[in-house]
Structures are given as C-alpha cells and as structure tokens.
Amino acid sequence: MRVEDRCEGGVLVLTIKERRLDARSAPELKAKVNALIAQGFGWIVLDLAEVEFVDSSGLGAIVSGLKQLDQKGDLVISGASEPVVNLFKLTRMDKVFRLFPATAEAVHALDARVHRG
Amino acid sequence: MHVCTVAELRLQIDSTFEGVPVVGAGIRDLCARECLTPVEASMIELAVVEAVNNAIEHGYQEQPGGRIEIHVVVTASQIDAVITDAGPPIDPATFAERYEDPRSVDRSALAEGGRGLTIMRGVFDELRYARRGDRNAVTMRKTRDAAARP
Numbered sequence: 577m578r579v580e581d582r583c584e585g586g587v588l589v590l591t592i593k594e595r596r597l598d599a600r601s602a603p604e605l606k607a608k609v610n611a612l613i614a615q616g617f618g619w620i621v622l623d624l625a626e627v628e629f630v631d632s633s634g635l636g637a638i639v640s641g642l643k644q645l646d647q648k649g650d651l652v653i654s655g656a657s658e659p660v661v662n663l664f665k666l667t668r669m670d671k672v673f674r675l676f677p678a679t680a681e682a683v684h685a686l687d688a689r690v691h692r693g
Numbered sequence: 694m695h696v697c698t699v700a701e702l703r704l705q706i707d708s709t710f711e712g713v714p715v716v717g718a719g720i721r722d723l724c725a726r727e728c729l730t731p732v733e734a735s736m737i738e739l740a741v742v743e744a745v746n747n748a749i750e751h752g753y754q755e756q757p758g759g760r761i762e763i764h765v766v767v768t769a770s771q772i773d774a775v776i777t778d779a780g781p782p783i784d785p786a787t788f789a790e791r792y793e794d795p796r797s798v799d800r801s802a803l804a805e806g807g808r809g810l811t812i813m814r815g816v817f818d819e820l821r822y823a824r825r826g827d828r829n830a831v832t833m834r835k836t837r838d839a840a841a842r843p
Contacts, residue, residue, distance in 0.1 A: 596717075599710040599746050629717065629735065631742050632812055636805040643801050659735035666815035667808045672795045 577604035581612065584683045586690035588612065591623040591679075597634030605634070609641035609651075618649030619690050621682040625655030630663055642672070650674075650689065654682040700727050701766045708749050708759030708778070716763055717742055727767040729837075737772060737835075740816035741765065743809035744776040744831045752780025752829060762828075772835045774817070777828045788822050790814065 578593035590609070594601055609620070622638060624630070642651045652674040656664070664670040676682035702723045706712035717738045724734030745761055753759035764775045788810065795803065814820050817833035824830070 596714060598713065598742070599749070600713070629738070631739060631746065632806065632808040633746065635808065639803050640805050643803055643805070645800070647800070658732045659739065662732070662736060663739065663812065666812050668793060668795050672800075672803065 577601045577608065579605070579608055585687045587619045587621060587683045587686045588617040589621045589623055589679060589683060591625070592627050595626065595628045597624075597627050597630040597637070599631065599633040602633040602637040606637035606640045609637070610644055613641065613644045613649075618645055619686045620645075620649070620651040621654050621676075621679055621686060622651060623654050623679045623682075624657075624660055625679070627660065628657065630660050632663075632667070635663060635667060635669060638673070639669070650686060652676060652682050652686060654679040699766065699768045701764065704763045706745070706761050706763070707757055708753035708755070708761055709757045710746070710749060710755075713742055713745055713749075716745055719763075720765060723765060723767060724772075729767070729772075736816045737765075737774070740813045740833060741774050741776065743812050744774070744833070747809055747831070748776060748778035748780065748829070751783070752778035768837075770837055772817075772837065774833045775830055777825065777830045779828050782824050783822060783829055785822055788820065 580591040580593060582589050597605065620641065645651060654676040655678065656675055661675060664673060664675060676685065700723055702719050704716055704719055706716060720738045720741055721734045724737055729737070741763065745763065748761045749755055759779060762777045766773045813833060817835040819834040821832045822829070823832070
C-alpha cells in the first residue's frame with residue numbers, strides 16, 4: 577500500500593497511490609491511518625483521486641480512522657471518482673464524511689476549523 | 694455498428710483475496726462490451742466483489758483451498774449474477790435488510806464492517822440466497838435502464 581503524506585498548515589493530507597482500496601489493502605491503510613492519529617494528527621484529508629475502486633473493506637478502514645479521532649478533529653475525503661462517491665451514498669457514509677472534489681478545497685475547509693480551535 | 698446481445702462471464706477463483714481483482718477486471722470488460730457505462734460497470738463490479746469477499750470471509754474463513762464460482766450474464770434488458778461457495782449454510786436471516794442511520798449514531802459507535810449486503814442490495818434490484826446441494830448461492834438481478842439501452 578503506497579500512501580504519501582504531507583502537512584499543509586495544520587492539516588495532514590494522505591494521498592493513496594493505489595488503484596484499488598479493497599480487502600487486500602484495507603488492513604494496511606487502517607494501520608497507517610491509526611498510527612498517524614496516534615502520533616497526534618487530528619485533521620486529515622484522505623485524497624482518493626488516484627483510487628479507481630473502493631469496496632466495503634476499504635470503506636471500513638476509512639471509518640476506522642474517523643472513529644479514532646476525538647470529536648475535535650475530522651477526516652474528510654477529496655477527489656473521489658463517481659463510483660467511489662456512489663459507494664459512500666449507498667452506505668449513507670456521505671452523511672458522515674464530507675466529500676470534496678479537490679484536495680485544496682478540503683484543506684482550506686479543515687484549516688479554517690483548526691484555527692477556529 | 695456494435696450490436697449488444699447476450700454475454701456472459703464464468704470464473705472460478707480460489708478463496709483468497711488475491712484473485713478478486715481478476716473477477717473485477719472480467720466484469721468491467723464484460724460490461725463495457727455490453728454497452729454499460731464505466732460507472733455502471735464499476736457498480737456491478739463492486740456488488741459482485743462484495744459477494745465474493747463474503748464467500749471468502751464467511752464461507753471459507755479466509756482460508757485458501759475453497760472454490761468460488763462467479764457467473765454473470767448481461768442481456769439487453771437485465772444483469773444477473775450468481776456467486777457460489779461450498780461454505781456452511783447461511784442463516785437466511787443474515788440477508789434481512791438492516792437500516793443504519795449514521796446521523797443518529799455517535800462517531801465512535803459507527804460499524805467498521807457489515808455494509809456488503811447493503812451495497813449489493815443498493816446496486817442490484819433483487820438479492821436472493823439459496824442452498825443448492827452443498828453450495829451457497831447468492832443471486833442478484835438488475836433491470837437495465839431502458840433509456841440507456843442501445
């Protein structure tokens with residue numbers, strides 16, 4: 577599982593460099609995200625622009641990350657393709673996660689909340 | 694002019710997650726040939742992958758050496774998929790519809806798993822389970838959108 581991470585202001589951007597986020601790769605993503613949260617990262621943008629396919633296992637790994645965050649932080653999604661957005665809608669997870677078309681927009685929205693405290 | 698007729702895909706894979714992307718690629722290819730849009734094809738792939746994942750996880754407890762059969766038929770009017778495994782019989786109550794309203798639950802109370810059937814039901818119009826001999830058979834059917842047909 578290739579994941580790139582970088583900080584933009586107070587926001588951590590995780591870019592998934594894989595085409596599939598499925599039952600094979602989900603455990604690794606879950607471990608990676610949970611380790612970063614344990615290090616203290618609380619405002620996270622998960623950039624899915626390069627991901628073509630996410631199944632319920634991949635979604636479960638993303639939900640797992642959100643569950644680790646306290647109520648102050650947030651984990652949002654950027655760049656999801658139409659099938660991936662459909663997955664969030666079918667499972668009603670679009671009511672739980674904010675989905676942004678572009679990473680810059682997602683970072684901007686979270687950064688404003690970081691500074692609001 | 695490309696004429697869309699009946700087309701089918703039959704695959705057998707071993708009960709490991711390694712073989713699942715092959716199933717996905719086969720379904721995308723079949724759906725593309727039968728004039729489904731890439732997004733429609735992705736959704737069919739997703740639902741079938743969920744059924745295959747369930748067979749691996751629950752039918753074979755993620756142990757290799759079990760056989761999963763996948764049969765997908767696409768016609769001008771509908772899409773049928775059958776996924777079978779030789780795991781123990783499944784309690785039909787497992788297939789009862791469950792409703793999760795995420796707005797009413799605390800973030801920490803969200804389930805990490807258990808959304809596969811919701812996805813299968815959301816993509817296809819019908820989802821059925823039957824025991825056929827010594828195999829579990831999960832059957833899904835979706836009527837194709839008449840307006841989108843060639």
